[in-house]
Amino acid sequence: MTTEQFVVVGYDGSADAQSAVTWAAKAAVALGARLRVVHAVGLLEHAGLSGHGRVDGDMACQIAADAGLDRGDVEWRVVDGDPCGALLRMAEPPDSTILLVVGSRGSGAHAGTLLGSTSLELAEHSSIPVTIVPPSAGGV
Amino acid sequence: MTTLVVAGPTGITEHDGGTYHPEQPSRLFAAMDGVRALGLEDEVVYPPIAEASLAELGRVHAPAYLAELEAFCARGGGDIDPDTYARPDSWTAGRRAAGAGLAALAELERRGEGVAFVPVRPPGHHATADRAMGFCLVNNVGVAAASRTALGERVLVVDWDVHHGNGTQAIFWDDPDVLYVSTHQHPLFPGTGRPSEVGGPAAPGLTVNLPLPPGATGDVVRTAIDGMARQTIEEFAPDWVLVSCGFDAHQADPLGELELSSGDFAELARVVAEFAPRPGRLALFLEGGYNPASIASSVEATLGALLGAGERPPAPTSGGPGLSQLQADRTERLRAIDRVHMEVGP
Numbered sequence: 001m002t003t004e005q006f007v008v009v010g011y012d013g014s015a016d017a018q019s020a021v022t023w024a025a026k027a028a029v030a031l032g033a034r035l036r037v038v039h040a041v042g043l044l045e046h047a048g049l050s051g052h053g054r055v056d057g058d059m060a061c062q063i064a065a066d067a068g069l070d071r072g073d074v075e076w077r078v079v080d081g082d083p084c085g086a087l088l089r090m091a092e093p094p095d096s097t098i099l100l101v102v103g104s105r106g107s108g109a110h111a112g113t114l115l116g117s118t119s120l121e122l123a124e125h126s127s128i129p130v131t132i133v134p135p136s137a138g139g140v
Numbered sequence: 141m142t143t144l145v146v147a148g149p150t151g152i153t154e155h156d157g158g159t160y161h162p163e164q165p166s167r168l169f170a171a172m173d174g175v176r177a178l179g180l181e182d183e184v185v186y187p188p189i190a191e192a193s194l195a196e197l198g199r200v201h202a203p204a205y206l207a208e209l210e211a212f213c214a215r216g217g218g219d220i221d222p223d224t225y226a227r228p229d230s231w232t233a234g235r236r237a238a239g240a241g242l243a244a245l246a247e248l249e250r251r252g253e254g255v256a257f258v259p260v261r262p263p264g265h266h267a268t269a270d271r272a273m274g275f276c277l278v279n280n281v282g283v284a285a286a287s288r289t290a291l292g293e294r295v296l297v298v299d300w301d302v303h304h305g306n307g308t309q310a311i312f313w314d315d316p317d318v319l320y321v322s323t324h325q326h327p328l329f330p331g332t333g334r335p336s337e338v339g340g341p342a343a344p345g346l347t348v349n350l351p352l353p354p355g356a357t358g359d360v361v362r363t364a365i366d367g368m369a370r371q372t373i374e375e376f377a378p379d380w381v382l383v384s385c386g387f388d389a390h391q392a393d394p395l396g397e398l399e400l401s402s403g404d405f406a407e408l409a410r411v412v413a414e415f416a417p418r419p420g421r422l423a424l425f426l427e428g429g430y431n432p433a434s435i436a437s438s439v440e441a442t443l444g445a446l447l448g449a450g451e452r453p454p455a456p457t458s459g460g461p462g463l464s465q466l467q468a469d470r471t472e473r474l475r476a477i478d479r480v481h482m483e484v485g486p
Contacts, residue, residue, distance in 0.1 A: 012222070042223045043274055043303070043329050047395045049162060050222060081331025082221070082273055085306070089331065118221075121271065 016103030025067035143254035147244035151261035170432035174439025192238035199286035241284035265305030296378035301386025302396030304333030314340030326351030354397035357460030358404025387429030406445035
């Protein structure tokens, strides 16, 4: 029996995250893997106090489909947690995740600081390959 | 009469994220309303508070992180992540909040009696060694705990905030001198705090996570701490008991879905007080809690239970879900400890 493999991409609705989903979808096609799009819900969003509006899972899945991935191979997950921790947990067994993908900057990050950098934190702690997708770099 | 040491409030005029953000200065006014409602007046001591030094912060935070945080604030601050912000004065606010905890423990030690309350902001238990998150910049309870382990003492941290204290857990993950016990709603931010997270090779079993489902009531939380964790705590034999005292497990809080009343916090306070080895070894650090009315009533109930003061609080709650899950989680936790021991070897 072949274990199903996943590419996992973080998504917060930002432009960088959209580029990351496009790149991750193309990578999934190339690797013969499924795509899991993960949105991490923080403290404010959980309480309905986020100033960034609702994160649209359908849009994320459509972006992946537009990049050439069969819609049936895209899975949308919403989990409570910080983005880095949520993605790292997706890389743990029993899931078979072969690649983590994130945009270089999320919707809440402040330019010029490393304090809230999910991508750097992820690269430091992940035990599987991580791709950090720069803005407007959705191609593979 | 037991003395109440109040190290704070700090952060009333600093680190202001605006009225939209729930972690705001009004939380401290509410906490102090709760202190005043005790009617203790002359029995309350307010020790002088100094900013924690870089050396004191550096016991739990990476120097590069502290430098980056200071520089970020000096540049004007901004959003660190969708939840967490810094302002130009947040560096000072963070250092004062951590310093308040140190002042509280110093005052307790000097007196040899009393109970300390540390009403400060920003809160701390989500801040890791090298990362700000979950409204937290500096891990206040962590800085205080590390100040005592540096002296060869053993510290119990009980964290009853509705959110798991991932920062405190990570900082002391492999420290045999700190026992971290947390009750928290799960799933919920930050997503950590599973029963299988039990500590590192040098401290197997010294992280105790007791996750609770939404709707859990006070009897479940009491069972978790008093029933499930008591043996571990008594075997650990702490020199100090520090409480990450969030009040967002209250049923009226907007950020969580647990169902505790302020009377439940009184019951929890009585339980944790039993773990202190002698008078003057118990300090409670404000973490979360975002409904001013429930903060005030819960502070009064919590401190009132420890000091025999204040009005009779609302009745404790019971009947919510989670008791059977605690039993199942106990097995998962024991197996995880076995795995750590096997990895370490004889």
